[in-house]
Amino acid sequence: MISNSDGDVKTMKRDVASAQIGRALAVLFMALGLYSCQKVVSVDLNQSSPQIVIQGQVSDQGGLDSVIINMTGDYFTPSISFPPVTGATVVISEDAGEVDTLREIGSGKYYSPNPKGIPGTTYAMTVLANGKEYNAVSQMPQRVKIDSFYATSGESPFGRRTFYNFTVKFKDPPELGNYYRIVPHADFIPADSLFGDNGGIFLYDDEYTSGNEVTFQFRLGGTLSRGDTIGVDLLCIDHATYEYFRTLRTTIQTDRSPTSLAPANPTSNINNGALGYFSAYTIDSRKTVLK
Amino acid sequence: MRLLSLSLLISLLLCLTAEGQVRRNVTISGTIENSESGEVLIGANVIVMGQKSIGASSNAYGFYSLTLPEGVYVLRVQYLGYKPTIDTVRLSDNTRKNFSLAPEPLTEEEVVVSGERANANVTSTRISANDLQVKQLKTIPVILGEQDVMKTIQLLPGIMGAGEGSTGFYARGGGADQNLVLLDEAPVYNPSHVLGYLSVFNSDAIKDVTVMTGGVPAQYGGRLSSVVDIRTDDGSNKTFGAKGGIGLLDSRLTLDGPIVKDKGSFIVSGRRTYADLFLRLSKDTTVNRVRLYFYDLNAKVNYSLGGRDRIFLSGYFGRDNFSYPNIFGFNWGNATGTLRWNHIFGDKFFSNTSLIYSDYAYANDIGASPNQFEITSGIEDVNLKTDFQYFMNPENTLQFGADFIYHTFLPGTITSGPGITLNNVSVEKKFGLENALYVSDEWAVLQRLKVTYGLRLSSFSLLGPGSIFDYNSDGNPIDTLTYPSGKFIKTFFSLEPRLSAVFVINDASSIKSSYTRTVQYLHLLSNSTSTNPSDLWVPSTNNVPPEYADQVDLGYFRNFSENEYESSLVIYYKNMQNLIDYKNGADLQLNPTVESLLLFGRGWSYGLEFMLKKKFGKLTGWIAYTLSRTEEQFAQINNGQPFPATQDRTHDISVVLMYNLNEKWNFGATWVYYTGNAITFPSGNYTIGGKLVPYYTSRNGYRMPVYHRLDLSVTWNINEHSDLNLSIYNAYDRMNPYAITFKQSPNNPNQTEAVQTTIFPIIPSLTYDFKF
The missing domain is CATH 2.60.40.1120 (Carboxypeptidase-like, regulatory domain)
Structure with missing residues (x-):
């Protein structure tokens, strides 16, 4: 079994290079009686010309296919919503030839009532907006079901504080090349949130554990207490989606060291310079009540 | 010929x-x-x-x-x-x-x-080279009481420190991995302790350091941008001695003396930090098991066999160890050994043959038993080289030689405890043979014109056993070829011409110029723009081409006041090919297909370097100013447009002053000023699933704020056996930015703010040195 809070060997490797070195340095500086200090400074950032952001998805549980389109905003301007892209033509087609044109329901939000997506099918998204065409394809992987999901409580070795350790178990199919996104959600976290504000981005790939019974563990931030219901979605995603979320995780990392490599935008599977992703995925959900 | x-x-x-x-x-x-x-x-x-x-x-x-x-x-x-x-x-x-x-x-x-x-600085063909006699620089202020040659060389023109307190450096726009650092001829692959804040070189054991950023002679090769040639002391062959020091961070002790008087000597020098010894006193059972130390040991013996032969055996061993019980531990270190034989044939023919071993190893433990696992990586060299110097006639001195290095690359293995079911992952070892033949002639063409011209023929062969992947355009392996042991998988040859010339105008002034081509067959993969212990050295393969650099420089050298002052003004242009960068989010560790994550591009650097040096008198020191520009271009980065390299610093100034008031009191001061590094900041924002994501438009499109700092030191020579040094790092307490990060404002979660971190405010330190 893998006993790490992030559950992911690759994440642990990254930790070694960043957080743990940071931790070691902190110990060193404490030992030397040194300290570091922080202050808020003003940085002049260029006004960038806004870029289109497309988030598209197709699920095997049907319901609604959705594509959300908006533009980037100014970095320091407080913004809750970003300028939506209205009046776009959004089409999702499958390799069997069925073509589905999405309707704009809210501004910048495009939906289609759609039969369930079929694992193994390749879906293509075409967006015509602001005079440009954007394309992406995504293949829906085979579904993997959650075998069990439960929470255990423990004490943090650093903070001496009670925390909950969540465990998701599932059986990885024998062939190599399965990718997963684990999306926790709770009653107090808005249901439409893709990963939950406290959840971070949990990913798993079977490079080191192909065909094994996988035990994935994670922790959540926020204040959790007895009686709370926590849910988890296990999403089987294709490699391009995995790459998108893996690089997204690097992009949103805030505790960057000055010697870190230059940050970049996540690797999108949409062409023509659009930000965002298009993903066809399967989903399986479970819930647990904290004890 | x-x-x-x-x-x-x-x-x-x-x-x-x-x-x-x-x-x-x-x-x-x-x-x-x-x-x-x-x-x-x-x-x-x-x-x-x-x-x-x-x-x-x-x-x-x-x-x-x-x-x-x-x-x-x-x-x-x-x-x-x-x-x-x-x-x-x-x-x-x-x-x-x-x-x-x-x-x-x-x-x-x-x-x-x-x-x-x-006035050798005027008359020799050496351009863009500096010699430092470490013991004459004792009054340069230091941080944490530790004199460090790798920091001193950063005060020279054309050499820029890799960051606050770092021993890593960039030479003329080259990367931190493009410097050939030699300790008694053995390459040192990771010359830093404590995550880069101190170098592995114990100044007590060092005799002489030569730094070359241009006009590198044909006898050196293997790195693109610079050579740092460090020679250790031999020890006295007349009397026994002991010297050492007690500092804030560590203590040092050096012993030397004759083995056979006037024939042979030994020197042993060691140092160790003791921060962890205080941690051990803690009652907390976790804290007192924290390990946090490094140590170094240098040892050398030499012996003269008659008048014509001399044998040296020297070694270095150093290790860093950091661990936090049951959470993580990592340790790394270099070990080098050199056996050298000097032989003089007749009166004009000097030879040196060296057998060299160098090893760098890194290990990282994560988790507690039985669920722990360990990641290891490293590189090991066995090197035979022979150099001949033939003092042919008054006009010509010929140097020639050969160099054979057998490299073993250990890109990483993961081993897990019994509690973990991980598929075993081991990136296979790689083997390489790096060979070179060179010849170089220092020729006094005319009384006023001297030329050093040479040629280095170098080769690198990737040897079996091993597997080679072929990648498609998406970076996915499409074919694997497996080679048996000893098979030459891929061989590269390069001709590296080296030329430098001086035209002496008069006793006090000259014009010099040089052209060098350098080739680098080994590449450092790093998830940092500086260097980390976990960085990987990898060979050139069919997927990774060798790096090349061509450099020209031209300088005017002028001495004043009977050579009391030396000055030089040098301009250079350097063009680099096959530089390495990484695909977005590249995971470099333990990745068998890591080569598919590399991007190859070009870089160029040009600049002007000025130096004024005072060598004698009560006041000595120098002023160095570098004006330069360094850019890189990769097809897949920044839409293929050139962008400033991280180490692109427009202005870089160092002032070093040492004042010897009298036998009792010495003072030192250094002041550095440089343009902030180029850095990538976001230019916009958007959300993905409710999560705020920064939007980046151009690579290295922003600048860190200007860096400047004054360090002071005073040394009190208590008596002929001991002295006390007080150093003040960052004397005017400048809050230099170490990092600028963007965070959600604590007052308004929808507002992002920029936060600057400073790691070294004003830091005094005290060191006591003794000598018997």
């Missing part, structure tokens, strides 16, 4: 025409050493009085050879920081003569015969 015989012919002709008749040439040769310890002196000058253009200087083993027509000569032997010796010799036959010079403080003005003070 044709060029060579041509030069021979021309010099012969010149000789004939100059003299009108042929007088028999005879050779005087020998070693130049410190009269008190018997240590050989590197780069001491032998000058023929009255014929300033004729002379010789001692090589890295203290050997000199000077060929002159028969006759009576007055020779002056001099070396900075030593009393010059003047001797009259009658040369009618080849003669062996050793010189001993007594050390003297720089403050005691040399007995100067007008115009005879060394």
